[in-house]
Amino acid sequence: MTPYFVEYIIKMISQETFNKEKDITTSLINTLLSIKPLANFARSRARKMIIDRANKIGVNWHKNMTTLQGRDWNDDLKQVENPHLKYPDYYLKSFHAYDNGNLGWDAAWELESAAYSVHSTIFSQEPQLSGDRTLRKKYHEVLQQEITKSLENILDSGCGTGLSTFILKEIYPEAQIVGLDLSPYFLAVANYQAQQKNYQINWHHSKAEETTLSPESFDLISSFLMFHELPQDASLNILAESYKLLKKGGYLGIMDMNPQSEVYKKMPRYVLTLLKSTEPYLDQYFSFDIEKELIKIGFSQPKIVPISPRHRVIIAQKH
Numbered sequence: 001m002t003p004y005f006v007e008y009i010i011k012m013i014s015q016e017t018f019n020k021e022k023d024i025t026t027s028l029i030n031t032l033l034s035i036k037p038l039a040n041f042a043r044s045r046a047r048k049m050i051i052d053r054a055n056k057i058g059v060n061w062h063k064n065m066t067t068l069q070g071r072d073w074n075d076d077l078k079q080v081e082n083p084h085l086k087y088p089d090y091y092l093k094s095f096h097a098y099d100n101g102n103l104g105w106d107a108a109w110e111l112e113s114a115a116y117s118v119h120s121t122i123f124s125q126e127p128q129l130s131g132d133r134t135l136r137k138k139y140h141e142v143l144q145q146e147i148t149k150s151l152e153n154i155l156d157s158g159c160g161t162g163l164s165t166f167i168l169k170e171i172y173p174e175a176q177i178v179g180l181d182l183s184p185y186f187l188a189v190a191n192y193q194a195q196q197k198n199y200q201i202n203w204h205h206s207k208a209e210e211t212t213l214s215p216e217s218f219d220l221i222s223s224f225l226m227f228h229e230l231p232q233d234a235s236l237n238i239l240a241e242s243y244k245l246l247k248k249g250g251y252l253g254i255m256d257m258n259p260q261s262e263v264y265k266k267m268p269r270y271v272l273t274l275l276k277s278t279e280p281y282l283d284q285y286f287s288f289d290i291e292k293e294l295i296k297i298g299f300s301q302p303k304i305v306p307i308s309p310r311h312r313v314i315i316a317q318k319h
């Protein structure tokens with residue numbers, strides 16, 4: 001999901017809480033963020049804003065959270081977890097203001113409500129419940145325009161709690177769909193939600209860069225908002241693994257933040273430093289030349305389509 005902090009910071013800028021004239025430097029921000037109580041305060045403000053906005057658009061954050069919290073998740077976890085998986089160090093960092101990042105229940109139970117909230121103002125000044133759905137819909141409009149052949153096998157790489165997987169299932173009901181993620185907590189929630197919807201989806205707990213899935217077995221690999229969470233070496237390895245997993249003529253579709261958009265181009269450096277406190281690899285994401293790397297790996301010239309003021313779709317085909 002678009003990082004909590006992006007939303008918070010954009011709001012702070014628009015409210016001129018931070019005034020550029022005062023020359024708040026990157027190093028000062030870094031110093032402030034290294035003071036734990038201050039960093040925690042900023043995070044808790046960002047979190048409060050997300051929850052307030054969720055409630056404003058009609059998402060009952062507290063109820064959603066407590067409903068999921070009330071289940072016994074032990075069996076769900078056992079069904080999806082690969083107990084032998086070794087997590088890469090970069091994944092063990094704090095993300096999105098959760099100390100244990102994506103490896104915890106709170107993040108899993110809150111992901112859907114948070115996605116609705118943080119995407120609620122993308123297409124409108126006024127927060128709207130439909131923002132998240134519209135973003136996903138626009139991504140699929142681009143995919144459907146570019147990919148005209150039928151898709152039998154689809155991988156959702158970095159599927160989270162399944163929001164991006166369920167829409168794939170709705171658009172391609174006949175396809176065999178695999179949802180892959182490194183968080184077993186997210187996959188447990190995804191599996192539970194899929195059962196509620198009666199959707200047949202195979203969940204796969206692994207690194208997207210080392211999947212153990214069969215080579216040349218997918219027509220489409222889709223990745224929705226995963227790449228901004230990755231250091232560059234992991235992104236490179238995932239692109240290479242995706243190339244290996246795709247059938248000849250298969251497609252890779254990526255939806256994520258658009259570093260070329262005016263919103264991010266105009267963003268002062270210190271703001272990016274602030275964002276880093278909840279999105280540790282954002283600067284690496286912003287300087288990653290994904291187009292060049294896709295071509296080096298062997299993909300066709302990728303097509304890049306902006307779909308919101310700050311998101312873009314990348315589609316590349318395996319020759």
Ligand SMILES: C[S@@+](CC[C@H](N)C(=O)[O-])C[C@H]1O[C@@H](n2cnc3c(N)ncnc32)[C@H](O)[C@@H]1O
Nearest residue numbers: 001102158159160163164181182207208224226
């Ligand atoms: C912002 S979430 C997006 C989730 C989902 N695609 C959606 O649209 O809601 C990014 C996801 O990528 C996953 N992820 C990050 N690095 C990964 C990796 N190396 N391998 C597999 N999943 C990864 C995270 O666990 C998280 O679920």
